Amino acid sequence: MLEEILLFMAIGFAAQMVDGAIGMAYGVTASSVMMSMGVPPSTASASVHVAEMFTTGASGFAHWRARNIRPELVWRLALPGMLGGALGAYLLTEIDGHIIQPFISIYLLAIGGLILWKALHPRLPRPDMAPNRVRALGVTGGFLDAIGGGGWGPMVASTLIGAGTTPRYAIGSTNLAEFFVTLTISATFVATIGLHLWPAILGLVLGGVIAAPFAAMVTQRLPDKPMMILVAVIIMLLSLRNLVEALDKMMG
Template identity: 50%
Template sequence: MISTAVFYADTLTYWFSLLHEDFYLFMLAGFIAQMIDGALGMAYGVSASTFLLSFGVPPAAASASIHTSEIFTSGVSGLMHLKFQNVNKKLFKTLLLPGIIGAAAGAFVLSSLEEYNNIIKPVIALYTLYLGVIIIRKALKKKKKVSSGNIPRLATFGGFMDSIGGGGWGPIVSSTLIARGRHPRYTIGTVNLAEFFVALASSITFFAVIGLSHWYVIAGLIAGGVIAAPIAAFLSRRLPVKTMMILVGVMVILISIRIIFKAIMAL
C-alpha cells in the first residue's frame, strides 16, 4: 500500500516537473479572466489576450490558446448559467450560427498573417485598448431602451473580432445587447453559452492552419478557468458590476498601452 502511494506520488511529481515554469502564472490568468467573464459576460479573451501578448506569446498562438481554453471554461460557465436559468433560448439561437461563421473567418485571417507578428501584436493591442475604453463607457453610460438592431450581424462581427484579437465576443456582443435594453442577467448567461460554440469554431480553424502549440498556456488557462467558472456564474447576480467593469477596463487599457509602448521601443 505504501509502495503504491509512493508510486503515485512519484508519478505526480514527474508530471508536474514537465510543466512549463510559467504554467501556474497562466493558470492564475485563466482563473482571473474567467471570474471576470463569468460575472460580467465579457472580457475573458480581452484580459487573457493582453496578458499573453505582454509575455511574448505570438498573436495567433495566443488567440488559439485562449479559444481552446474557452471551449472548456465557457462550456462549464454555460452549463452553470443554464442551471441558474440565466439563458434566453431565442437569443441563443439567433447568436449561434453567425457567431460561429465570424469566429472561423477571423481565425483563418489571423493564422494566414502569422509571419507579420511584429506588426499584428501592437495592432491587436490597439484593439484591446479600444475594448477597454468600451467596457468603461458601458459601465458609466446610463442604460436606455433602443431597438434590438441586427443581432446576426452583431454576432458575426463579434465572432470575427474575437478570433482576431483573442477576445471581444463579450465586450462587443454582451455590452451592445445590454446597452440596447436587454436584461443583463439573461444576456450574460446567453452570450456565455454561445461562446462555447464560437470558441470551438475558432479553435478548430486555428488547429487546421497552424497546428497545436503552446500547450502549457492552454493547460494553465483551462485549469484556472474551470475552477473559476462555477464560482463566477453563482456570483454573477451578486457582484457590483459597474465597479468591476471599470476596473477591468482600466486593467486592459494599461496592459495594452504597455504592449504598444514596447513595440514602439523595439522599432
C-alpha cells in the same frame, strides 16, 4: 514545464475571477497578459480559445438550465459568429504577428474603453434589435473575438442590452452562443497552425476551474462598477504597453 503551467494557472485564475465577477473579459484579460509576455497574437488567441471551450461550455449549460436563453437569439448570434470567428482566426494565422499586433492592441484598448464606458454610464433601453442587425453583430463579434483573442462578451452582450434586450436573456444567450463560436475558432486554429502551448492551455483551464467558485463569491460581495473600472484600466494599460512595444519594434 511545471513553472510554465503554474504561471498560466495564475493568469487563468485571474482572468476567470474577472469573468466570473463581471460576466465578461476572460479572453481579453488572458490575451492582454499573454501578449505582454511576448506570446504571438495567433498563439495567444488559439490558447485562450481552447481554454475558453471549457468555461463557455459550462457557462452556457448553466444559463440553459436556469432558462436564461432565447433559442432564436442564440442561433442568430452563433451561426454568423462561427463564420466570423473562422474568418478571423484564418486571417490571424496568415498575417505576420509583428504587423498585426499594433492593430490587436488598439482593438483591446477599445474593448477596455467599452468596459469602462459601460461601468460609468447607465443602460438606456431601446427597441429590440432587428434579426439582421443581430446576425451582423454575430459576424462582427466572432471576427473580432478571434483576431483579438477575446471581446465577444463585452461587444455582443453590451450591444444587445443597450438595444433593449432583457439583460438575463442577453447575457445567457450570448454565453451559450459563445461556446459554438469558440469551438469554431479553436478548430480553425488547430487546422491551420496547430496547438503548441499545451502547458499554457492546461494552466489556463486549471486556473479557471479553481477560480470559478471564488469568483462566484466575489460576485456576491463586490459591486460591479469598481470591478469593471479596475478591469478596464488594467486591460487598457496592458494594451497601451503592447502597442508602444509593437510600434517600437516596427520603427526600430
